[in-house]
Amino acid sequence: MATLNETHDPKLTSWVVSANHGTTDFPIQNLPFAVFRRQGSAEAWRGGVAIGDQIVDMAAAVQAGVFSGDALAPAQAAAEPTLNHLMGMGAQAASSLRKALSKALQTGSAQEAALKACLVPQADAEFTLPARIGDYTDFYTSVYHATNIGKQFRPDNPLLPNYKWVPIGYHGRSSSIGVSGQAFKRPKGQVKPPDADAPVLKPSARMDIELEMGVFVGQANELGDPVTIDQAESHIFGLVLFNDWSARDIQPWEYQPLGPFLAKNFASTISPWIVTMEALAPFRAAFSHPEGDPQPLPYLSSDANSAEGGLDIQLEACIVTPQMRDAQAAPERFTLTNYRHAYWTAAQMVTHHTVNGCNLQPGDLLGTGTLSGPTLDSACALIELTVGGKNPLKLKNGETRTWLEDGDTIILRGWCDKPGAARIGFGECVGMVLPAA
Amino acid sequence: MATLNETHDPKLTSWVVSANHGTTDFPIQNLPFAVFRRQGSAEAWRGGVAIGDQIVDMAAAVQAGVFSGDALAPAQAAAEPTLNHLMGMGAQAASSLRKALSKALQTGSAQEAALKACLVPQADAEFTLPARIGDYTDFYTSVYHATNIGKQFRPDNPLLPNYKWVPIGYHGRSSSIGVSGQAFKRPKGQVKPPDADAPVLKPSARMDIELEMGVFVGQANELGDPVTIDQAESHIFGLVLFNDWSARDIQPWEYQPLGPFLAKNFASTISPWIVTMEALAPFRAAFSHPEGDPQPLPYLSSDANSAEGGLDIQLEACIVTPQMRDAQAAPERFTLTNYRHAYWTAAQMVTHHTVNGCNLQPGDLLGTGTLSGPTLDSACALIELTVGGKNPLKLKNGETRTWLEDGDTIILRGWCDKPGAARIGFGECVGMVLPAA
Incomplete structure (x- = not known):
């Protein structure tokens, strides 16, 4: 059932410094998904991942070429305006994406520069339902x-x-x-x-x-x-x-x-x-x-x-x-x-x-x-x-x-x-x- | 609530002769909607309207230019692979489409030739859910x-x-x-x-x-x-x-x-x-x-x-x-x-x-x-x-x-x-x- 891996390591820190305060809901060990856009904007809704007080804009991150290998398909699905497709890909796909996100957001990651440009402050965002809820x-x-x-x-x-x-x-x-x-x-x-x-x-x-x-x-x-x-x-x-x-x-x-x-x-x-x-x-x-x-x-x-x-x-x-x-x-x-x-x-x-x-x-x-x-x-x-x-x-x-x-x-x-x-x-x-x- | 109009006239007949037998479920006064394709085919699902033992393939009929005016938008919606859009357009739109279908399928209609090419026998069709049923x-x-x-x-x-x-x-x-x-x-x-x-x-x-x-x-x-x-x-x-x-x-x-x-x-x-x-x-x-x-x-x-x-x-x-x-x-x-x-x-x-x-x-x-x-x-x-x-x-x-x-x-x-x-x-x-x- 539940397996611990390197993404759960409590010693991991992120270059997004707000993720390293012990009180945040969204340290690098969490990496939850939502669907968002900038508040009051007419932007397209897209998936995002919380890190500290920021959101990784998954559409921007995919565009920036941050993901590859097993993580690419779930990353693309996580960029969509609903997460149904990502959800349907199963636990293994989500896990591959989690590993890639964890690496990219870690202190010292080579992807810091590319990913930094994809951050949106949570305070500037509005959210919608993360999925089309069928039943x-x-x-x-x-x-x-x-x-x-x-x-x-x-x-x-x-x-x-x-x-x-x-x-x-x-x-x-x-x-x-x-x-x-x-x-x-x-x-x-x-x-x-x-x-x-x-x-x-x-x-x-x-x-x-x-x-x-x-x-x-x-x-x-x-x-x-x-x-x-x-x-x-x-x-x-x-x-x-x-x-x-x-x-x-x-x-x-x-x-x-x-x-x-x-x-x-x-x-x-x-x-x-x-x-x-x-x-x-x-x-x-x-x-x-x-x-x-x-x-x-x-x-x-x-x-x-x-x-x-x-x-x-x-x-x-x-x-x-x-x-x-x-x-x-x-x-x-x-x-x-x-x-x-x-x-x-x-x-x-x-x-x-x-x-x-x-x-x-x-x-x-x-x-x-x-x-x-x-x-x-x-x-x-x-x-x-x-x-x-x-x-x-x-x-x-x-x-x-x-x-x-x-x-x-x-x-x-x-x-x-x-x-x-x-x-x-x-x-x-x-x-x-x-x-x- | 319920208003009778020319589409209900019991004397109406269709050039689709099977619609004129008194025992059919689908005379020209009915005109119900479904979503279908040819049985066992890989065709796209699309909307259809029953007439006698036939189906008016709405995608083909729209393509053939059978509909115009107020009926065009609902006809296009009725050609989609689900009818949710047609349903959401409201009763007036559906009524405009019904009038146009009734005219086009009537005995003596000028559109007989164009629409005849859009018929698929019900016996050759398979059906799917006519709508995405949310709740x-x-x-x-x-x-x-x-x-x-x-x-x-x-x-x-x-x-x-x-x-x-x-x-x-x-x-x-x-x-x-x-x-x-x-x-x-x-x-x-x-x-x-x-x-x-x-x-x-x-x-x-x-x-x-x-x-x-x-x-x-x-x-x-x-x-x-x-x-x-x-x-x-x-x-x-x-x-x-x-x-x-x-x-x-x-x-x-x-x-x-x-x-x-x-x-x-x-x-x-x-x-x-x-x-x-x-x-x-x-x-x-x-x-x-x-x-x-x-x-x-x-x-x-x-x-x-x-x-x-x-x-x-x-x-x-x-x-x-x-x-x-x-x-x-x-x-x-x-x-x-x-x-x-x-x-x-x-x-x-x-x-x-x-x-x-x-x-x-x-x-x-x-x-x-x-x-x-x-x-x-x-x-x-x-x-x-x-x-x-x-x-x-x-x-x-x-x-x-x-x-x-x-x-x-x-x-x-x-x-x-x-x-x-x-x-x-x-x-x-x-x-x-x-x-x-």
């Missing part, structure tokens, strides 16, 4: 989230009997997925107060977030050909932060019997930078179900998945209210969790999704589901943090939040940090709720 | 289906309280949608027998069909901009037949709390020909909820929707078993229903889907849900027809079917026929179950 599937991999929210939707029956056997997932809406910076109108929908005879159409009064990770599919599988658990990671390109905005008053009235629909599909936001599975190799974690829980069925089990199916990724959500924005206050963190708490791994998501022959395609997105941890302060949705709206969050400036208000901005962040490895990060996933139309 | 949503618009199936999944609670208020829908899988002729391996999945302690992974033993219609979205709406009920039909390009294959033993174990997933996403099949909303204008039907049922909320109500929101489309499903195939027996019909039995109209599906601001895009597909009628012989899934597997279908050759067996072929057909209008049809939607891998 988006959301999973439900935190047993803590499933239990917390189950208590509120089904007090007598919080965790359904299938949860510990089936990596529960459902299809979501691709068209309304946007990239960090997305601002969306508060949705309207049918809401039925418990004591009312009939529902009413109104703007949601229970706007919530869900802190998730998004898994971008790489290499495709053919319709009818399941992906085994040991092959699953070779079908994953990389990970982003993902905010699955939710309207908690629309959800309970509509979701039975076929699942959430309008409570979720008005907007979902991803971070622009896709951190590859290879970059995450130093942060693999052992994976197991708690003692006493059923072991996964054989198709969902493998030694590699047990040894290192988990991912040690710290995740946080912060809020900026309009009042905080006016006061230029720093974003305030209201939850901190870790992806390793998930009950099902990314590989298990892929394998389960395809066990019936369903075909995954390059650029498809799999959400992990809300990644709430075992304690309340690591819960990843307001519905959990406020216990269904009963205990509002208290912010440092004296404001409270039960649900999101108009003008509230949510910032998701994620990072990996452990002794013996270079810290890498995901950047930010920022979204804002606008007033209803 | 696919399945609705649940038959109250009879919801009640029948609800009785089996939730005996105490068959029709949930939201059903008569909310046009229930959920997201489905786009990648596994195929065109008529699709053959797919029987899916494997987790199945839990009621008396077992644990689920097992096995090939589905309860393969079923769902006879639906598919609604192709035309003109897009922007994210955040709902489509009103009176505008909804201007966002619909046309209709196809749709078979939402279902694995009934996978479904009950996986579907709670987030809805059906692997029980549905291994394959779904559409008919190749998209019949436009304009072609269906003579077959509109009054629409209302039964007396005593709640009236739809105002956003789902309009005079036009009440006057003619329904569609009088006859629908049937037929089976060909391997034994029947060997005996060269005719396909055997096992259900006959009508789209006008739906509890929610196509316009209500569009308006509800977008009321929260969700954006629909050209080529998106909306399934109506299984279109079971009020009586058991008009039920549109085996799970209903066999009452959950208890009463097998008896076929004329003495075979029985509780669920589909390997090698079974299902053929869906649909047509509109009433006095004073030319009969039009949808062609066929054919799919076959192959053995599990």
